[in-house]
Amino acid sequence: MADRPYTVLSCGMSIDGYLNDGTPKRLLLSNDPDLDRVDGERARCDAVLVGAATVRNDNPRLVVRAAWRRQERILAGRPDSPVKVTVTGRGDLEPEADFFLAGDGEKLVYCSSAALAQTRARLAAVATVVDGGQPVQMRRMAEDLHARGVRRLMVEGGGTVLTQFLTADLVDELQLVVAPLFVGDSRARRFVGDGRFPWNRDRRTTLADVRRIGDVVLLRYALSARFQLD
Numbered sequence: 001m002a003d004r005p006y007t008v009l010s011c012g013m014s015i016d017g018y019l020n021d022g023t024p025k026r027l028l029l030s031n032d033p034d035l036d037r038v039d040g041e042r043a044r045c046d047a048v049l050v051g052a053a054t055v056r057n058d059n060p061r062l063v064v065r066a067a068w069r070r071q072e073r074i075l076a077g078r079p080d081s082p083v084k085v086t087v088t089g090r091g092d093l094e095p096e097a098d099f100f101l102a103g104d105g106e107k108l109v110y111c112s113s114a115a116l117a118q119t120r121a122r123l124a125a126v127a128t129v130v131d132g133g134q135p136v137q138m139r140r141m142a143e144d145l146h147a148r149g150v151r152r153l154m155v156e157g158g159g160t161v162l163t164q165f166l167t168a169d170l171v172d173e174l175q176l177v178v179a180p181l182f183v184g185d186s187r188a189r190r191f192v193g194d195g196r197f198p199w200n201r202d203r204r205t206t207l208a209d210v211r212r213i214g215d216v217v218l219l220r221y222a223l224s225a226r227f228q229l230d
Protein backbone atom coordinates (compact mmCIF):
# COMPACT_ATOMS: atom_id res chain seq x y z
CA MET A 1 0.00 0.00 0.00
CA ALA A 2 1.35 3.48 -0.88
CA ASP A 3 2.11 6.04 1.80
CA ARG A 4 -0.42 8.59 2.86
CA PRO A 5 0.03 11.85 4.81
CA TYR A 6 -0.26 12.06 8.61
CA THR A 7 -3.90 13.07 8.74
CA VAL A 8 -5.59 15.28 11.32
CA LEU A 9 -9.35 15.47 11.19
CA SER A 10 -10.58 18.70 12.74
CA CYS A 11 -14.11 19.94 13.29
CA GLY A 12 -16.51 21.53 15.73
CA MET A 13 -19.91 20.16 16.63
CA SER A 14 -22.88 21.04 18.83
CA ILE A 15 -23.56 19.07 22.01
CA ASP A 16 -26.06 17.02 19.99
CA GLY A 17 -23.49 16.24 17.29
CA TYR A 18 -24.28 18.63 14.44
CA LEU A 19 -21.83 20.50 12.21
CA ASN A 20 -24.35 23.15 11.16
CA ASP A 21 -28.00 24.00 11.81
CA GLY A 22 -29.31 23.32 8.33
CA THR A 23 -29.84 27.01 7.51
CA PRO A 24 -27.90 28.90 4.83
CA LYS A 25 -26.28 31.03 7.57
CA ARG A 26 -22.96 29.60 8.77
CA LEU A 27 -23.18 28.34 12.35
CA LEU A 28 -20.33 29.54 14.53
CA LEU A 29 -19.38 26.67 16.84
CA SER A 30 -15.89 27.78 17.77
CA ASN A 31 -14.68 30.83 19.72
CA ASP A 32 -11.76 33.23 19.18
CA PRO A 33 -9.09 31.32 21.11
CA ASP A 34 -10.12 28.07 19.46
CA LEU A 35 -10.11 29.67 16.01
CA ASP A 36 -6.56 30.78 16.76
CA ARG A 37 -5.66 27.21 17.79
CA VAL A 38 -7.11 25.90 14.52
CA ASP A 39 -5.09 28.54 12.65
CA GLY A 40 -1.98 27.16 14.35
CA GLU A 41 -2.91 23.62 13.34
CA ARG A 42 -3.47 24.76 9.77
CA ALA A 43 -0.08 26.46 9.74
CA ARG A 44 1.58 23.13 10.62
CA CYS A 45 0.02 21.35 7.63
CA ASP A 46 1.06 20.94 4.03
CA ALA A 47 -2.56 20.75 2.83
CA VAL A 48 -6.10 21.36 4.08
CA LEU A 49 -9.11 19.60 2.65
CA VAL A 50 -12.88 20.27 2.68
CA GLY A 51 -15.75 18.78 0.67
CA ALA A 52 -17.37 20.69 -2.19
CA ALA A 53 -20.54 21.34 -0.18
CA THR A 54 -18.48 23.19 2.42
CA VAL A 55 -16.91 25.29 -0.33
CA ARG A 56 -20.39 26.11 -1.67
CA ASN A 57 -22.16 26.66 1.68
CA ASP A 58 -19.51 28.28 3.85
CA ASN A 59 -17.22 29.88 1.24
CA PRO A 60 -14.15 29.36 3.48
CA ARG A 61 -10.82 31.07 2.73
CA LEU A 62 -8.74 28.28 4.27
CA VAL A 63 -5.56 30.34 4.50
CA VAL A 64 -3.34 30.86 7.54
CA ARG A 65 -4.75 33.97 9.19
CA ALA A 66 -1.95 35.13 11.49
CA ALA A 67 0.72 37.12 9.64
CA TRP A 68 3.43 35.86 12.02
CA ARG A 69 2.53 32.23 11.21
CA ARG A 70 2.64 32.92 7.47
CA GLN A 71 6.02 34.58 7.97
CA GLU A 72 7.29 31.62 9.95
CA ARG A 73 6.29 29.27 7.16
CA ILE A 74 8.03 31.43 4.55
CA LEU A 75 11.21 31.53 6.65
CA ALA A 76 11.06 27.73 6.77
CA GLY A 77 10.97 27.68 2.97
CA ARG A 78 7.30 26.75 2.72
CA PRO A 79 4.40 28.53 1.00
CA ASP A 80 2.66 30.95 3.40
CA SER A 81 -0.45 28.75 3.58
CA PRO A 82 -1.09 25.05 2.96
CA VAL A 83 -2.24 23.70 -0.39
CA LYS A 84 -6.06 23.77 -0.55
CA VAL A 85 -7.84 20.60 -1.57
CA THR A 86 -11.47 19.83 -2.31
CA VAL A 87 -13.39 16.86 -3.65
CA THR A 88 -16.39 16.89 -5.96
CA GLY A 89 -18.56 14.46 -7.89
CA ARG A 90 -20.43 16.98 -10.01
CA GLY A 91 -17.82 19.71 -10.36
CA ASP A 92 -20.39 22.32 -9.43
CA LEU A 93 -17.90 24.82 -8.00
CA GLU A 94 -17.68 28.54 -8.71
CA PRO A 95 -14.24 29.79 -9.79
CA GLU A 96 -15.04 33.00 -7.86
CA ALA A 97 -15.29 31.12 -4.53
CA ASP A 98 -12.86 32.27 -1.82
CA PHE A 99 -11.45 28.74 -1.82
CA PHE A 100 -9.94 29.57 -5.22
CA LEU A 101 -9.38 33.32 -4.90
CA ALA A 102 -7.94 33.67 -1.39
CA GLY A 103 -4.17 33.16 -1.18
CA ASP A 104 -1.59 32.49 -3.88
CA GLY A 105 -1.03 28.83 -3.03
CA GLU A 106 -1.88 25.74 -5.00
CA LYS A 107 -5.51 24.54 -5.20
CA LEU A 108 -6.33 20.93 -6.03
CA VAL A 109 -9.75 19.64 -6.99
CA TYR A 110 -10.20 15.84 -6.90
CA CYS A 111 -13.06 15.22 -9.27
CA SER A 112 -14.97 12.09 -10.21
CA SER A 113 -13.90 10.73 -13.60
CA ALA A 114 -17.33 11.34 -15.14
CA ALA A 115 -17.24 15.09 -14.51
CA LEU A 116 -13.52 15.57 -15.13
CA ALA A 117 -13.60 17.21 -18.56
CA GLN A 118 -16.30 19.76 -17.76
CA THR A 119 -14.73 20.58 -14.37
CA ARG A 120 -11.30 21.11 -15.92
CA ALA A 121 -12.86 23.44 -18.48
CA ARG A 122 -14.60 25.37 -15.71
CA LEU A 123 -11.76 25.63 -13.17
CA ALA A 124 -8.63 25.47 -15.31
CA ALA A 125 -7.65 29.07 -14.52
CA VAL A 126 -7.89 28.68 -10.74
CA ALA A 127 -7.04 25.07 -9.83
CA THR A 128 -5.46 21.79 -10.83
CA VAL A 129 -8.26 19.29 -11.40
CA VAL A 130 -7.24 15.69 -10.70
CA ASP A 131 -9.05 12.50 -11.72
CA GLY A 132 -10.03 10.97 -8.36
CA GLY A 133 -11.90 7.89 -9.65
CA GLN A 134 -15.61 7.16 -9.90
CA PRO A 135 -16.59 8.17 -7.25
CA VAL A 136 -13.48 9.75 -5.78
CA GLN A 137 -11.71 7.27 -3.50
CA MET A 138 -10.39 8.91 -0.34
CA ARG A 139 -7.43 6.51 -0.10
CA ARG A 140 -6.42 7.15 -3.69
CA MET A 141 -6.68 10.89 -3.04
CA ALA A 142 -4.61 10.64 0.17
CA GLU A 143 -1.92 8.63 -1.58
CA ASP A 144 -1.85 11.06 -4.49
CA LEU A 145 -1.45 13.95 -2.06
CA HIS A 146 1.48 12.13 -0.46
CA ALA A 147 3.04 11.65 -3.90
CA ARG A 148 2.71 15.43 -4.38
CA GLY A 149 4.72 16.04 -1.22
CA VAL A 150 1.93 16.43 1.34
CA ARG A 151 3.16 14.91 4.62
CA ARG A 152 0.63 16.44 7.00
CA LEU A 153 -3.00 16.82 5.93
CA MET A 154 -5.81 18.53 7.83
CA VAL A 155 -9.35 17.50 6.90
CA GLU A 156 -11.80 20.17 8.04
CA GLY A 157 -15.18 18.77 6.94
CA GLY A 158 -17.97 18.53 6.16
CA GLY A 159 -19.67 15.40 7.41
CA THR A 160 -19.66 13.49 4.13
CA VAL A 161 -15.91 13.78 3.77
CA LEU A 162 -15.23 13.17 7.47
CA THR A 163 -17.29 9.97 7.35
CA GLN A 164 -15.35 8.61 4.39
CA PHE A 165 -11.95 9.39 5.90
CA LEU A 166 -12.92 7.72 9.17
CA THR A 167 -14.57 4.64 7.69
CA ALA A 168 -11.61 4.16 5.32
CA ASP A 169 -9.26 4.25 8.36
CA LEU A 170 -7.26 7.13 6.92
CA VAL A 171 -7.09 9.31 10.04
CA ASP A 172 -4.28 9.46 12.60
CA GLU A 173 -5.78 12.06 14.89
CA LEU A 174 -9.24 13.43 15.55
CA GLN A 175 -9.55 16.93 17.01
CA LEU A 176 -13.18 17.34 17.98
CA VAL A 177 -14.46 20.57 19.50
CA VAL A 178 -17.78 20.49 21.32
CA ALA A 179 -19.64 23.81 21.42
CA PRO A 180 -22.07 24.64 24.23
CA LEU A 181 -25.27 24.61 22.21
CA PHE A 182 -27.88 22.28 20.76
CA VAL A 183 -29.12 22.32 17.18
CA GLY A 184 -32.05 19.98 17.64
CA ASP A 185 -32.92 19.59 13.97
CA SER A 186 -32.21 16.27 12.25
CA ARG A 187 -32.24 18.00 8.86
CA ALA A 188 -28.92 19.60 9.82
CA ARG A 189 -25.59 17.92 8.93
CA ARG A 190 -24.27 15.56 11.55
CA PHE A 191 -20.59 15.17 12.40
CA VAL A 192 -20.64 11.78 10.66
CA GLY A 193 -23.20 9.76 8.75
CA ASP A 194 -23.87 6.02 8.81
CA GLY A 195 -20.96 3.69 8.16
CA ARG A 196 -18.70 0.94 9.44
CA PHE A 197 -16.15 2.70 11.62
CA PRO A 198 -12.94 0.96 12.71
CA TRP A 199 -13.70 2.05 16.29
CA ASN A 200 -16.82 0.60 17.82
CA ARG A 201 -18.15 -1.41 20.80
CA ASP A 202 -15.40 -4.00 20.30
CA ARG A 203 -12.55 -1.58 19.61
CA ARG A 204 -12.55 1.68 21.51
CA THR A 205 -10.37 4.53 20.37
CA THR A 206 -7.87 6.28 22.67
CA LEU A 207 -8.75 9.61 24.23
CA ALA A 208 -5.33 11.29 24.20
CA ASP A 209 -6.12 14.75 25.55
CA VAL A 210 -8.94 16.98 26.80
CA ARG A 211 -8.60 20.74 26.87
CA ARG A 212 -11.03 23.42 27.91
CA ILE A 213 -10.79 26.46 25.61
CA GLY A 214 -13.13 29.16 26.90
CA ASP A 215 -16.65 27.83 26.48
CA VAL A 216 -15.72 24.91 24.21
CA VAL A 217 -13.88 21.68 24.87
CA LEU A 218 -11.27 20.10 22.61
CA LEU A 219 -11.14 16.31 22.57
CA ARG A 220 -8.12 14.71 20.91
CA TYR A 221 -8.36 11.06 19.92
CA ALA A 222 -5.46 8.91 18.76
CA LEU A 223 -6.76 6.90 15.80
CA SER A 224 -3.56 5.25 14.67
CA ALA A 225 -0.18 4.11 15.97
CA ARG A 226 1.32 7.15 14.24
CA PHE A 227 -0.47 9.55 16.61
CA GLN A 228 1.85 11.99 18.39
CA LEU A 229 0.79 14.09 21.37
CA ASP A 230 2.47 17.52 21.27
Ligand SMILES: NC(=O)c1ccc[n+]([C@@H]2O[C@H](COP(=O)([O-])OP(=O)(O)OC[C@H]3O[C@@H](n4cnc5c(N)ncnc54)[C@H](OP(=O)(O)O)[C@@H]3O)[C@@H](O)[C@H]2O)c1
Pocket: 010, 011, 012, 013, 018, 019, 020, 026, 027, 029, 050, 051, 052, 053, 054, 055, 057, 058, 087, 088, 089, 090, 091, 092, 111, 112, 135, 136, 137, 138, 156, 157, 158, 159, 160, 161, 162, 164, 189
Ligand atom coordinates in the same frame (compact mmCIF):
# COMPACT_ATOMS: atom_id res chain seq x y z
N1 LIG B 1 -18.52 22.48 12.21
C1 LIG B 1 -17.48 22.29 11.42
O1 LIG B 1 -16.34 22.16 11.90
C2 LIG B 1 -17.69 22.21 9.95
C3 LIG B 1 -16.59 22.07 9.10
C4 LIG B 1 -16.82 21.97 7.73
C5 LIG B 1 -18.11 22.01 7.25
N2 LIG B 1 -19.16 22.15 8.10
C6 LIG B 1 -20.53 22.15 7.59
O2 LIG B 1 -20.73 20.97 6.85
C7 LIG B 1 -21.64 21.27 5.79
C8 LIG B 1 -21.33 20.42 4.59
O3 LIG B 1 -21.22 19.07 4.96
P1 LIG B 1 -21.62 17.97 3.92
O4 LIG B 1 -21.43 16.67 4.59
O5 LIG B 1 -22.95 18.32 3.36
O6 LIG B 1 -20.62 18.19 2.72
P2 LIG B 1 -19.03 18.10 2.47
O7 LIG B 1 -18.46 16.89 3.11
O8 LIG B 1 -18.41 19.43 2.75
O9 LIG B 1 -19.04 17.93 0.88
C9 LIG B 1 -19.79 16.91 0.30
C10 LIG B 1 -19.56 16.99 -1.18
O10 LIG B 1 -18.22 16.62 -1.47
C11 LIG B 1 -18.20 15.86 -2.66
N3 LIG B 1 -17.84 14.48 -2.35
C12 LIG B 1 -17.75 13.92 -1.12
N4 LIG B 1 -17.33 12.65 -1.22
C13 LIG B 1 -17.14 12.42 -2.55
C14 LIG B 1 -16.68 11.30 -3.28
N5 LIG B 1 -16.33 10.13 -2.70
N6 LIG B 1 -16.61 11.41 -4.64
C15 LIG B 1 -16.94 12.56 -5.24
N7 LIG B 1 -17.37 13.66 -4.58
C16 LIG B 1 -17.45 13.58 -3.25
C17 LIG B 1 -19.58 15.93 -3.26
O11 LIG B 1 -19.56 17.15 -4.00
P3 LIG B 1 -20.52 17.51 -5.24
O12 LIG B 1 -21.87 17.75 -4.61
O13 LIG B 1 -19.90 18.74 -5.81
O14 LIG B 1 -20.52 16.36 -6.18
C18 LIG B 1 -20.43 16.07 -2.00
O15 LIG B 1 -21.69 16.63 -2.26
C19 LIG B 1 -21.47 22.72 5.49
O16 LIG B 1 -22.71 23.30 5.29
C20 LIG B 1 -20.76 23.31 6.67
O17 LIG B 1 -21.56 24.25 7.31
C21 LIG B 1 -18.97 22.28 9.42
